[in-house]
Amino acid sequence: MNAHGAAGAGLLVPETALPAELDAYAAVEAAYPAELAAAQEGLRRGLPVLIECEKELTPFLYRALRERLKLENRRCIYLDGRPAPDAPPAPPGMGLIGLIISQLRDAVRGAVGERVVVLPHLDLLTASTGGLTAEAREVIPLLYENPATLWLGFKDPSFPVPRVILNLFPRHVSVMGVPRDRLGRLVTQREARKLGQGLDAYRLYRQVSGVNAVRLRRLLSSLSGEDYPADAGPAWAQLRAATLGGTLTLPEVSLDRDIGGYPRVKDRLRQEILEVLARKDRAPDAATVRRIEALLPRGMIFWGPPGTGKTLFAKAMASALGAAVTVVSGPELKSKWVGESEESLRQVFVRARQAAPAVIIFDELDSFASARGTFTGSGVEHSMVNQLLTEMDGFRKDELVFVVGTTNLVEALDPALLRPGRFEFHLQIPYPSAEDRRAILAVHDAQLALALSPRAFDHAVKRTEEPVEGQAAGTFWSGDHLQALCRQLARRRLREGLTGPTEPLDVEQALEAYVERPQLTAAEERVVATHEAGHAVCALHCAHAPPIERISIRGDLAGALGFVRYADPAHRYVITRSQLLDAVCTLFGGREAEALLCEDVSIGAGSDLERATEIARRLVEELGLGGDGVGVRRWSAEDRSSEEARRAMEAAVHEILERERARARVILQERKAMVIALRDLLIERKVLDRQAFAPLLAAPAPGGESHG
Secondary structure, three states, X not given: OOOOOOOOHHHEEOHHHOOOOOOHHHHHHHXXXXXXXHHHHHHHOOOOEEEEOOHHHHHHHHHHHHHHHHOOOOEEEEOOOOOOOOOOOOOOOOOHHHHHHHHHHHHHHOOOOOEEEEEOOHHHHHOOOOOOOHHHHHHHHXXXXXXXXXXXXXXXXXXXXXXXHHOOOOEEEEOOXXXXXXXXXXOOHHHHHHOOOXXXXXXXXXXXOOOOHHHHHHHHHOOOOOOOOOOOHHHHHHHHHOOOOOOOEOOOXXXXXXOOOOHHHHHHHHHHHHHHHHHHHOOOOHHHHHHHHOOOOOEEEEEOOOOOOHHHHHHHHHHHHOOEEEEEEHHHHOOOOOOHHHHHHXXXXXXXHHOOOEEEEEEOHHHOOEOOOOOOOOOHHHHHHHHHXXXXXXXXXXXXXXXXXXXXXXXXXXXXXXXXXXXXXXXXXXXXXHHHHHHHHHHHHHHHOOOEOHHHHHHHHHHOOOEOOOOOOOOEOOHHHHHHHHHHHHHHHHHHOOOOOEOHHHHHHHHHOOOOOOOOOHHHHHHHHHHHHHHHHHHHOOOOOOOEEEEEOOOXXXXXXXXXXXXXXXXXXXXXXXXXXXXXXXXXXXXXXXHHHOOOOOHHHHHHHHHHHHHHHHHHHOOOOOOOOOOOOOOXXXXXXXXXXXXXXXXHHHHHHHHHHHHHHHHHHHOHHHHHHHHHHHHHHOEEEHHHHHHHOOOOOOOOOOOO
């Protein structure tokens, strides 16, 4: 979706309907009539009113309210620290806050009458992220001293105010950004000409929805360029760039150009978010826009293993929306000081709303938003979750602020966050498939000028099917790993001045460059090669074992000196008893090969025995596939407490293990020559793919079929 796509024809404001001139005071009157009316009505009823707005708005809103109150014969006292013309000079050394407190004391203890006491800097008097400040302790009693005082307070959303102060004001009015339906009144005819033919009010709202009316007038009046330009893009870009601040940036990440693969993830993101927003942009009337906005999820969870591009997908979504992005690290938000974490969280939302449209990305959301009762930190996480929910619940329906939380463990998140209306949209981003890896490599190939040959592509895709060498078990190749591989290739090409195509050998050298491998003696290497050859030969002659993709004795799998890697099974979701029994037989292949060809048996089969026993136990206790001795049933914990039942189950497990061990031994004895040939080839080459050991394959001998 184009971030600046045309809105529906019915949403264009003709130039003649726009004002010729407009100053900031008139703009505030035009932008916030409902908010001003709510404040005026509250004061008319004798209710103290608190207006939350940015500091630059305070004098303009006050002036607009003062003019309304004058018509009701109400007088205002504006306590901003400036002395009255006939007032005695202030004591030397008294700062602004001291002067305001002095004025406040005089106002409270003087005649009240029909006055409205205005506190334009209430937040500065009382703001604190922890306990009450000395100034707040002095101000709070004064605010409550005279119940007849009618207060009009102003606070900036960037400053927290103690609850005891907020409770003084039964009427709260929030002024944030510009209401969409008032935006057409805030642009002059001259300014509209810089943006093209006719004012596209909804397009403008997407650029400035978080900007207040006073700042908006400054931004619009500074627009440069010709009238009715053929390409108004630069003027729109100038306007959007001026709305950013702090850590907010405008990302330029394309879903198609910068992110390779993941077609299902991209399709879901487009269908659920981007296309819905595109339909809103084409809506013919405001009612349709409001109906579509009600369908948009404001909170999203992008989850999956580390390095798979969760943050990159969020930035690509923001780019498609023309939204600013701020990336917040969950662990960095947490503070040991009371109130600081919640205040930091609140500030993130304030800045994002002021720069809307915006996307807030909480990286490692689970670091502070884990399910309640599972926290192991200081306890501040409870308050942070509550603050996060408060901020999200406070969004206006037309407010273009989205929150994306990234996590590796979606199941660990607090269920309160996952309710509809909060983080209701979940997007899984798994490890990349072979097709995804090829597409990711193609992106980096183009960006880094690697000139990967077709054979190099094939080799890199195949080699990255394995777990990442030198990292924790179960860590597979992610987008970040692939990028690191390509950068390694690019650095070598730059360092050595290479200009030809990148070939498989170059890819292999990059993969091997900094991998620390165990240095085996010749005798140790022979044992490891025998062990892996035993696994492989058993797998090759078990009818229900998956095909072998790769055999290695380089120690390139974390925690293992060698491994046999199998292709993905043809049937992932329907697993049979024959498949499980073949798996047990194959697991015994390593140990039985050592017993057949070596003088002794090593401890390398420990994990194999553990996995084989686990499978056999599941067959007996859970799956009802243990044989006639234990029957077809699932054994409960209560059943297992019986000594007789335990003996029966252990006997059935033992029978399965011994039967499959004997089957493995027969397979290896009948194909001893193949085991020796495969062992010797492994010692010579260290790594074999299917093509390398294909010539060793022979027709299955009797006894090599599955016993399923």
